Amino acid sequence: MVLAALRGVSFTYAYTNEPALRDINLTLEEGLLYAVIGPNASGKSTLCALLRGIVPLFHEGELTGTAEIRGRNLLEWDPAELSREIGYVFENPFTQISGIKETVFEEIALGLENLGMPPEEVIDRVEQVVEQLELGALVAKNPNELSGGQRQKVAFASIIAMDADVIVIDEPTSQLDPESSDAVFAIIANLKKSGKSIVLVEHKMDLVAQYADRVIALNGGRLVIEGPTSEVFTSPLLNASDIARPAVTELAEALVHVGRPLSRTPVTRAEAAELIRARMKGGSRADRSR
Amino acid sequence: MSSESGNAVAFVNRFRTYVDRGNPIRNMDPIVVFIVLAAIAIAPIAFPGFVAAAIVCLIYPVIALFAGVAREFLPTYLKLFLVVGLVLFVLRAAFIDGEDPLFRLGNIAPTWAGVEEGARFALLVMAISGAVTLFFNLATVRYLMLALELRGVTPRATYVILASFQSIIDLGRHARTVLEAQQSRGIETQGNIIVRARAFFPILAPVFLAAINQTEERAVSLDARAFNSNVPHTHLVMLRPTRPRELVVAVLVVATVLAAFIGSAVGWF
Amino acid sequence: MVNESAVVKFLKGYGRLTIFMMPIGIAINFIGGQIALLLKLPVYLDSIGTILVGATCGMGPGALVGAISNVLNAITSPPTLAFGVLNIMFGLLAGYLARRGVFKSWSKTLLSAIPFALIGGVLGAIITIWVFGGLAVGGGALVVGALVALGLDVNTANFVAQVPMDILDKVPTVMIVFAIIKGIPNRTFAKLPLGYIYLGKNKAGASSKPSGTSVS
Numbered sequence: 001m002v003l004a005a006l007r008g009v010s011f012t013y014a015y016t017n018e019p020a021l022r023d024i025n026l027t028l029e030e031g032l033l034y035a036v037i038g039p040n041a042s043g044k045s046t047l048c049a050l051l052r053g054i055v056p057l058f059h060e061g062e063l064t065g066t067a068e069i070r071g072r073n074l075l076e077w078d079p080a081e082l083s084r085e086i087g088y089v090f091e092n093p094f095t096q097i098s099g100i101k102e103t104v105f106e107e108i109a110l111g112l113e114n115l116g117m118p119p120e121e122v123i124d125r126v127e128q129v130v131e132q133l134e135l136g137a138l139v140a141k142n143p144n145e146l147s148g149g150q151r152q153k154v155a156f157a158s159i160i161a162m163d164a165d166v167i168v169i170d171e172p173t174s175q176l177d178p179e180s181s182d183a184v185f186a187i188i189a190n191l192k193k194s195g196k197s198i199v200l201v202e203h204k205m206d207l208v209a210q211y212a213d214r215v216i217a218l219n220g221g222r223l224v225i226e227g228p229t230s231e232v233f234t235s236p237l238l239n240a241s242d243i244a245r246p247a248v249t250e251l252a253e254a255l256v257h258v259g260r261p262l263s264r265t266p267v268t269r270a271e272a273a274e275l276i277r278a279r280m281k282g283g284s285r286a287d288r289s290r
Numbered sequence: 291m292s293s294e295s296g297n298a299v300a301f302v303n304r305f306r307t308y309v310d311r312g313n314p315i316r317n318m319d320p321i322v323v324f325i326v327l328a329a330i331a332i333a334p335i336a337f338p339g340f341v342a343a344a345i346v347c348l349i350y351p352v353i354a355l356f357a358g359v360a361r362e363f364l365p366t367y368l369k370l371f372l373v374v375g376l377v378l379f380v381l382r383a384a385f386i387d388g389e390d391p392l393f394r395l396g397n398i399a400p401t402w403a404g405v406e407e408g409a410r411f412a413l414l415v416m417a418i419s420g421a422v423t424l425f426f427n428l429a430t431v432r433y434l435m436l437a438l439e440l441r442g443v444t445p446r447a448t449y450v451i452l453a454s455f456q457s458i459i460d461l462g463r464h465a466r467t468v469l470e471a472q473q474s475r476g477i478e479t480q481g482n483i484i485v486r487a488r489a490f491f492p493i494l495a496p497v498f499l500a501a502i503n504q505t506e507e508r509a510v511s512l513d514a515r516a517f518n519s520n521v522p523h524t525h526l527v528m529l530r531p532t533r534p535r536e537l538v539v540a541v542l543v544v545a546t547v548l549a550a551f552i553g554s555a556v557g558w559f
Numbered sequence: 560m561v562n563e564s565a566v567v568k569f570l571k572g573y574g575r576l577t578i579f580m581m582p583i584g585i586a587i588n589f590i591g592g593q594i595a596l597l598l599k600l601p602v603y604l605d606s607i608g609t610i611l612v613g614a615t616c617g618m619g620p621g622a623l624v625g626a627i628s629n630v631l632n633a634i635t636s637p638p639t640l641a642f643g644v645l646n647i648m649f650g651l652l653a654g655y656l657a658r659r660g661v662f663k664s665w666s667k668t669l670l671s672a673i674p675f676a677l678i679g680g681v682l683g684a685i686i687t688i689w690v691f692g693g694l695a696v697g698g699g700a701l702v703v704g705a706l707v708a709l710g711l712d713v714n715t716a717n718f719v720a721q722v723p724m725d726i727l728d729k730v731p732t733v734m735i736v737f738a739i740i741k742g743i744p745n746r747t748f749a750k751l752p753l754g755y756i757y758l759g760k761n762k763a764g765a766s767s768k769p770s771g772t773s774v775s
Contacts, residue, residue: 015745054510058575060749080519088514095507098515099456099582100449102432105302109526111514114445116521119528123305130298140301144456158515366635374638378691419637426634450581451627457586465590469597479598486598487731494594495735498587498607499742505579506747 001070003028003166003197004051008065010221011046011055020046022221023065030166033188033198035212035229037205038243043221044201045091048168051199052086053079084115087164091171091201093151096158097143104135104154107143111162129161133187148175156184160191167191169200173207185211209233209246209267217243233267248272308530309433315357319532320429320437326540327428329547331421334414336547336554340406343413350420359427366423375416382408431455437529445523449512457501465497575750577616584608584624585631591735602728604735606649610675611736613653614662615743617752621650641690648678653736657753668737672729679729680722687717 006026012019021043036044049055053074056063067074090096101107112122130139143154152175173181185207192198202208215232217224219241225232233245252265266272311317334343354363383405391399435448473479479489587608595604613621625646633640661667706716748754
C-alpha cells in the first residue's frame, strides 16, 4: 500500500512569506524506513507534520497540490483516526512529557488510557515497551525530573506503546549519546521488521546510512532527491545542495580527489571497512586501474 | 541488578490493585472526604456562640491523628491559629464597643460581648481554614482529580489543574536560573527599590514568554497521545470504591449538619 | 466532509491553546508573586497570569485562572479564599478590556491599571470590611491600623489604604502583561481565542477555517 502520495505540494505557514515546502512530488511506500535529511529549515519537520495533518490543521497556512495519506486525501481524514494510525514523536523532549503524571510508567500509559484500553492490558503493554527500550530503571521515577536524553526515550516509548501502524519520528537521537543513539536505531529497525512504516528526521548520517531503506533529501523546501539510501548518498545532487553525507562517503570522495578512489563509494561503515580491507590485501593497484 | 528489576516488578504490581496510602481515612474517596469536611466546617454557623466552632476546631486534630497526618496538620493549624485566628480574635475583642468593659488599657476597653463575638468569628474562620488544611493533608490533588474524572469531569479540566502544579515548578526553576544568571552578569537585584523593581521585568518576561511559546508543542504532543480521542479514557490508577460504612458516616454527618441548619432556621437554638 | 470530533474542534479554529495557556497563567501568578517577594518589592504581582490569560483567551479562562490560583493559594493560607472573587473579577475585566483593544496600546494598557486597582482596592476593602470586619490580617493591615490610629474610621481607612496600594501593584502588572503580549508570535495568536484582536482581524474573519487550504 502507498503510505503517502504528494503531488505538487507546497505549503506556506500563515504569517510567513517563504514557503516551507515547494512543489514536492513524492510517493512513500508502506513497510519501509524513510529518513528525511537536509540542512536546518529545509522543510523536514513540515513534511513530517504534513503526514499527520498537523499541517495545515493545527499550524494553518496555504497548502496547494494534492496530499494523499494511505489512499485518502489528507483533508478528508478524521484527524482522530489519522492520529491513531500515525504515531508522532516530536523533537523537543521537554514538551513531550505531559506534566500530569507522577511516574515514567504512568507517563507511558497515558496514551493507552486515552485510547480507552482496559488497565490490565495497559500494564502489560507498558511493561512490554519498558523491556523493549530498557527503561526498567526509570519506571518509578518522576518523568519531570529526567535528563533530556531520558525524556526523549520516555517520549519515544510513550508513542511506541500506542502501536500505530506508521510512526513519524523527528530527530529521535538529538539528546542522546552515540551508544544510546545506536540502541534507539536498533529499536526502530525492529519496529520496521515487525511491519511498521517509519519516517524519521535524522542528522546523524552514519545511522541513516546504516538503517534507512530510502532517503528523502530536502533543501530550501524543495525535494533534492528521493531514492534508495546508497543511491542518494552517492548522488552528485547532494553535493550541490550542501547536505552532509556519512563520514565514510565523504572519505571515499576525498580519496577520489587525491586520485585513489575505492572500487565503489561506500555509505555504511561496514561497506567501507570491507572495501578498505580489500584494498589493504593488495588490490590498490587494481583499484586505481578501474 | 536483580533487586532493581524486583523493585520494578513490585512497583508495577501496585497498579494491579487499589491505591493503598496506608491508612483507611486517607484511602477514602477524596470527594467523600471533601463533602464530610465541608459539612463539618460550616456546621458551627448554625449555632450561636463560639462553643460549636471550638468543638469543630478540636475535631480536626482528632481526625488528623487517626488519619496519621497529625505531624503535617498540627503545626500548620497551630500556626494558622496564632497568625490569623489570634489576630482576628484580639482585634475584634478589643475594638467592639459595649458596656461593662472587662478592663481598660488606654483607649482599649474590651467587653465580654466583644470577647464572645471575637471568639465566635475567629473560631468560625478557623473551622473553615482547618477543613481546607486538613483536606489537603488527607487527599492528594492527583487522586482528587482522578475521582472527579471518574465522576465525569472532562480530562481537559483535570489537565489544567494537574499541569499547573508542574508549571509552577518548571517556571519557578527557570525564573530562579535567570535570576542567578542576571546576578552573575552584574545586573543588580539588591539595592534600592527602583533597582529591584527594574530587575523584575528582564527576569520574568523571557521566562513567561518561553513558557507560552511551548504551548503549541505541548498541544500537539498531547494530541499525539490521543488526549483528544473521543472514547472514554480508562485509568491505570484505581481508587478503592467507597465502603458502605464510609457512606453511612458521610450521610450521617451531612444529615446532622442539615438538621442543625433547619433547626437554626426555625429557632431551636 | 469530516465529522466534527473533539480532535477536529481542537485542531481547527481559535482557542486550541487555551487549556495549555491556563496552567501557565496559574504558574505566572505564583512565580510573579514569589519573585516579587524574593526582590523584596512592596507589591504582590500575583495577578499577572490571570490578566494575561483574560487578555488573550477571554473572560472565562481568565476568571478560571484567577479562581484556581486562589484555591491553590488557599492550600497554604485558607483565609485567602475570601478574596477569590477579586481574582475572578480581574480575569473577567481583562477579557472585557481586551475585546475593546485596550492591550494593543501601551498607553491604554497603563490606564487599565486604574480599573484593575479600583476592583482590587474597593472590592478588596469591601470584602475585608464585610468578611473580616475591616480587620483582616495581611500586608495592608498595618497601614489600616495606622490610619485608624490617626482617627479615621475603619471602613474609610480600608479604602484609603487599599486603592493606592493596588495602583502600585497593578501598574507593573499590566505593563508586564503588555510586554508579554508584544512578545507572543502571530502563529500562537492564531490559536488563542482573542488572538484575532492582536492580529488586527475582526472576529468573523478570524474564526473561519484555515485560509486558502485549496487541496483538491
